[in-house]
Amino acid sequence: MMRSAVRGIGSALPRRIMGNKEFEGLVDTSDEWIVQRTGIRQRHIAADDETTASLGEDAARKALENAGLEPGDIDLIVLATSTPNNTFPATAVEIQDRLGMHHGYAFDLQAVCSGFVYAITVADLHIRGGLARRALVIGSETFSRILDWSDRTTCVLFGDGAGAVVIEGIEGEGSSADRGIIASSLRSDGAQKDKLYVDGGPSTTGTVGHLRMQGREVFKHAVGMITDVIENVFAKADVTAGDIDWFVPHQANKRIIDASARKLGIAEEKVVVTVDLHGNTSAASVPLALAHAVADGRIKRGDLVLLEAMGGGFTWGAVLLRW
Ligand code: ACO
Numbered sequence: 475m476m477r478s479a480v481r482g483i484g485s486a487l488p489r490r491i492m493g494n495k496e497f498e499g500l501v502d503t504s505d506e507w508i509v510q511r512t513g514i515r516q517r518h519i520a521a522d523d524e525t526t527a528s529l530g531e532d533a534a535r536k537a538l539e540n541a542g543l544e545p546g547d548i549d550l551i552v553l554a555t556s557t558p559n560n561t562f563p564a565t566a567v568e569i570q571d572r573l574g575m576h577h578g579y580a581f582d583l584q585a586v587c588s589g590f591v592y593a594i595t596v597a598d599l600h601i602r603g604g605l606a607r608r609a610l611v612i613g614s615e616t617f618s619r620i621l622d623w624s625d626r627t628t629c630v631l632f633g634d635g636a637g638a639v640v641i642e643g644i645e646g647e648g649s650s651a652d653r654g655i656i657a658s659s660l661r662s663d664g665a666q667k668d669k670l671y672v673d674g675g676p677s678t679t680g681t682v683g684h685l686r687m688q689g690r691e692v693f694k695h696a697v698g699m700i701t702d703v704i705e706n707v708f709a710k711a712d713v714t715a716g717d718i719d720w721f722v723p724h725q726a727n728k729r730i731i732d733a734s735a736r737k738l739g740i741a742e743e744k745v746v747v748t749v750d751l752h753g754n755t756s757a758a759s760v761p762l763a764l765a766h767a768v769a770d771g772r773i774k775r776g777d778l779v780l781l782e783a784m785g786g787g788f789t790w791g792a793v794l795l796r797w
Pocket of ligand 1: 503504507511587628630692730785
């Protein structure tokens with residue numbers, strides 16, 4: 475049975491770090507409120523010359539180097555983003571060009587904060603379906619460009635960055651002992667679309683718009699939705715929470731992460747947390763957290779890793795893979 479296994483990983487962050495204290499001069503907030511309610515201490519903010527394409531390219535180059543591969547070895551790029559460089563063409567084709575890759579195919583995928591979990595699942599299907607042999611799956615965002623910097627309920631929560639993995643088809647036995655993606659579960663519910671959205675777009679206002687969120691409403695739904703898809707993935711793969719080596723959740727709020735891990739029975743020391751360093755980087759959050767835990771030596775070859783995300787739409791999903 476064909477499995478899509480991770481061969482390399484990389485990440486990129488804008489040069490500028492913005493600490494919580496800086497917000498105290500912008501809106502009516504405090505470092506104490508932000509840390510206590512979210513766990514966020516700082517985030518990276520893109521300069522004018524740092525874009526979703528440039529950060530994505532940087533992360534992709536590092537993932538290729540980590541995999542010991544060249545752009546010529548890749549035949550598919552899937553970029554998860556809600557902050558593309560342009561309405562079209564897809565930012566994925568811009569990254570394809572920046573990498574000097576003039577074969578294969580590339581496209582963007584939009585599922586807001588669940589983007590990377592959706593994208594790696596879609597790339598896995600393209601590999602197992604025989605359309606591609608190796609894929610770059612990238613999550614890259616510049617949410618700072620769509621924030622309302624006068625709205626304290628949203629502007630303190632988000633940051634910019636990118637993460638990327640190279641996945642490739644390998645032979646497996648069809649059990650959860652295989653390396654690669656073992657099971658995925660994706661969901662969405664458009665009835666919740668007004669709880670987290672951007673109030674502009676090409677076909678409506680003709681503007682880019684700003685992010686709007688009913689934070690308390692999102693919070694209320696988050697833990698239940700997250701644990702639902704994870705239990706679905708556990709059932710598909712015939713594993714339990716005790717089998718998980720590393721839980722790499724979407725990094726939106728430390729309280730959501732803690733409550734989800736507690737409900738699932740995943741020990742605190744197995745949870746990868748980077749929300750303190752990066753804030754919520756939407757589709758980049760999961761690959762950034764993964765790259766962080768691989769770089770510091772926690773995630774190693776053969777470990778069972780659980781990814782999870784939820785975001786605007788609502789969209790949500792989970793992926794179980796063996797590193
Ligand atoms: N500083 C100080 N006070 C603030 C701030 C701030 N930055 N933001 C809000 N407040 C105030 C509110 O106005 C409110 O005041 P009030 O009681 O006088 O009305 C009070 O703090 C409490 O507000 P709540 O919204 O109830 O605070 P809560 O504890 O729910 O925390 C938060 C807010 C952090 C947004 C939380 O609800 C959350 O994390 N929600 C989920 C976000 C999320 O997971 N998003 C997912 C994906 S994102 C994506 O897809 C793009």
